[in-house]
Amino acid sequence: EDQVTQSPEALRLQEGESSSLNCSYTVSGLRGLFWYRQDPGKGPEFLFTLYSAGEEKEKERLKATLTKKESFLHITAPKPEDSATYLCAVPTGGGADGLTFGKGTHLIIQP
């Protein structure tokens, strides 16, 4: 069964304290891995798509990487405005089952 697991469930950091969020997946024939950011009461906001092992993408203080079994979202010198829930998702059932999401990592950056 296709699965997506994110860890940790919650993470509290001081402003400027870098860290990484993990997304491990089991899916046959990966067709892409997506990272989204979700603020309370809002819909997920697209961050990155990764398609193949070794691929990396960056945006401001965020960098996403992909291996054959997991993806990491690295946050460098975070600011309070980076506080949000970060979700990763993979297409499952060959895309026929939509996106399967992990439960997310709730990130809090304290000033």
Next chain:
Amino acid sequence: KAGVTQTPRYLIKTRGQQVTLSCSPISGHRSVSWYQQTPGQGLQFLFEYFSETQRNKGNFPGRFSGRQFSNSRSEMNVSTLELGDSALYLCASSLAGGAGEETQYFGPGTRLLVL
């Protein structure tokens, strides 16, 4: 370019009623997917529409249905509401491909509370 819009943003219904939610995709996007988000189950795929046809369907009962119009706008309907249907319902659009082919962009959601 305007993003995905959903109406209404909030709804309160009672058990047994039915509800219709609306979604307007990003201009030029023809694929619309619907998801349910709850604290316990997270985000779960409901169905996807493309060219007015349901292309894919998740594991939800038949009380959940949808349709798409010729302008790509989509509606979803939930009949005989149950307490467990209380959730944030999210709509996502992409150009033409499904979840396995293109990035999906999400709307702000409709929060449904069933009493």
